[in-house]
Amino acid sequence: MSKDIVKLTVIDREGEKHILEAPTDMNMNLMEVCKSYELPVKGTCGGMALCSTCHCYVMSEHELPEMSEDEEDMLDQAFFVEDSSRLGCQLHVSEALDGLVVKLAPEGE
Numbered sequence: 001m002s003k004d005i006v007k008l009t010v011i012d013r014e015g016e017k018h019i020l021e022a023p024t025d026m027n028m029n030l031m032e033v034c035k036s037y038e039l040p041v042k043g044t045c046g047g048m049a050l051c052s053t054c055h056c057y058v059m060s061e062h063e064l065p066e067m068s069e070d071e072e073d074m075l076d077q078a079f080f081v082e083d084s085s086r087l088g089c090q091l092h093v094s095e096a097l098d099g100l101v102v103k104l105a106p107e108g109e
Contacts, residue, residue, distance in 0.1 A: 006098035010034060011059070013104050022093045030056070030102065031088035041104065047089035052078035054088035055105040062100050064091065079108035
């Protein structure tokens with residue numbers, strides 16, 4: 001049986017944990033889920049991997065899809081990049097993300 005709702009944990013920039021529930025059937029991405037919960041994620045480019053305002057760090061051991069070239073290029077220009085860095089707009093909500101833990105990256109200059 002497939003899951004219609006997954007739970008995601010987002011740690012905000014103040015270190016506070018937020019447990020979010022996200023539907024798997026609406027083709028949403030992590031940035032959109034964060035925005036729907038009014039977390040401080042700008043998503044200025046609307047999810048096109050053209051900015052890094054949804055930059056986050058993956059804290060859990062999830063197998064995630066490979067980064068696209070666009071995502072890699074954008075992270076090359078972002079501030080505070082670490083090995084676990086991803087763009088929230090490129091992480092599409094699916095059963096595979098159930099239990100994912102991410103931390104919002106500090107905002108760039």
